[in-house]
Amino acid sequence: MTPIAFRIAHSSDAAEILQIYAHYVEQTAITLDTVVPSIADFQTKITTTLERYPFIVAVQANKIVGYAYASAFNYRNAYDWSAELSIYLLPTMRKQGLGSRFYSLLEDIAKAQNITNLNACITYPRTKDDPHVTLASVNFHEKRGFNLCGHFHKCAYKFDRWYDMVWMEKQILPHSDSPAPIKPFNQIAKQFFS
Structure with a gap:
């Protein structure tokens, strides 16, 4: 198998x-x-994200096979120590460990930025046989040490059906009474990418 580079x-x-x-x-x-x-829109998303957070791609045989990024949990300054993670893979790359590799990298970067909490906003199916979403993401995050912290009912509508939304969270650094300031991604990127 051709190796994957980030x-x-x-x-x-x-x-x-x-x-x-x-x-x-x-x-x-x-x-x-x-x-x-x-x-x-996506070009703007990439450049805007990189002003503060990582936006990473996985490349295999010169083809992007997945991407992941961090973003603000909330725009207010008091939330600076929390970040939301997002990840998308080619469907053929799912269930091969790539998601875990992305999350390990993003967690290490977040720690280097002094971020203490990671959050994930996840669509939650209302039935077990939903053709458009499963509990796979919830299960993945649980295995990564995330805990369910919020459940919103019928808050989104797509494909002629209502969806729930859950929030999951993971503490990755201790909560100090005087937290270190957040370091923008460009200040610590060289620790992870040459």
């Missing part, structure tokens, strides 16, 4: 990344976007 995303990756995301928009309720964003 690197920082570039705005020029937007079209290839968007091909991965489009599947999730059009075929699943994993994301609750209902319209595939434009390439320009």
